[in-house]
Amino acid sequence: RKEVEQDPGPFNVPEGATVAFNCTYSNSASQSFFWYRQDCRKEPKLLMSVYSSGNEDGRFTAQLNRASQYISLLIRDSKLSDSATYLCVVTLRAPIGSGNTGKLIFGQGTTLQVKP
Amino acid sequence: DGGITQSPKYLFRKEGQNVTLSCEQNLNHDAMYWYRQDPGQGLRLIYYSQIVNDFQKGDIAEGYSVSREKKESFPLTVTSAQKNPTAFYLCASSLTGGYYEQYFGPGTRLTVT
Numbered sequence: 001r002k003e004v005e006q007d008p009g010p011f012n013v014p015e016g017a018t019v020a021f022n023c024t025y026s027n028s029a030s031q032s033f034f035w036y037r038q039d040c041r042k043e044p045k046l047l048m049s050v051y052s053s054g055n056e057d058g059r060f061t062a063q064l065n066r067a068s069q070y071i072s073l074l075i076r077d078s079k080l081s082d083s084a085t086y087l088c089v090v091t092l093r094a095p096i097g098s099g100n101t102g103k104l105i106f107g108q109g110t111t112l113q114v115k116p
Numbered sequence: 117d118g119g120i121t122q123s124p125k126y127l128f129r130k131e132g133q134n135v136t137l138s139c140e141q142n143l144n145h146d147a148m149y150w151y152r153q154d155p156g157q158g159l160r161l162i163y164y165s166q167i168v169n170d171f172q173k174g175d176i177a178e179g180y181s182v183s184r185e186k187k188e189s190f191p192l193t194v195t196s197a198q199k200n201p202t203a204f205y206l207c208a209s210s211l212t213g214g215y216y217e218q219y220f221g222p223g224t225r226l227t228v229t
Binding site: 004008031032034041042043044045046049087091103104106107108109 | 151156157158159161164174204206213215216217218219220221222223225
């Protein structure tokens with residue numbers, strides 16, 4: 001089982017639609033969670049962190065369910081410019097005594113295409 | 117203007133040649149990372165460094181080498197031992213290692229023929 005799993009899509013939606021992406025993670029010790037956005041042939045860019053209480057940034061809402069080990073991203077009123085791949089990212093705690101801190105694990109991404 | 121720079125944007129090499137990719141950051145971040153991304157795949161960690169003069173192997177370190185002589189710089193050498201070097205290489209940095217968000221440079225597309 002992959003450490004972080006996302007539905008690759010693509011999700012094809014009309015402008016103005018609401019779309020939701022889910023992401024599941026396998027390690028219950030995961031500590032931090034993020035959503036990144038990656039445009040075609042560009043670098044990933046941090047979209048938002050995900051907090052236990054859920055958080056919102058404009059049209060974007062992120063939620064975390066630790067019990068079920070999944071993270072979601074909701075995009076309301078989709079714009080053409082939202083077309084991109086959305087990466088779910090989870091941090092894992094390093095083994096005790098390893099001398100290392102944790103690392104980020106990236107999902108493969110979910111592709112969103114917003115149509116006029 | 118704070119950020120991470122990578123050069124060159126595109127790089128072409130013949131098989132059997134070593135090539136070094138540059139990564140510089142002026143964010144005063146302690147930790148730096150190298151990832152590889154192949155078409156349709158997620159990011160895979162090659163090497164990371166949490167402080168100057170120290171670095172650790174990631175998940176796919178074979179065929180790669182790094183150095184961290186300065187806080188700002190973390191160059192990656194793709195050696196001839198790397199079996200499939202053609203890929204999109206991304207450098208990132210974070211305030212410290214571990215749980216903090218990472219910020220990425222624009223990447224280098226390496227093609228080896």
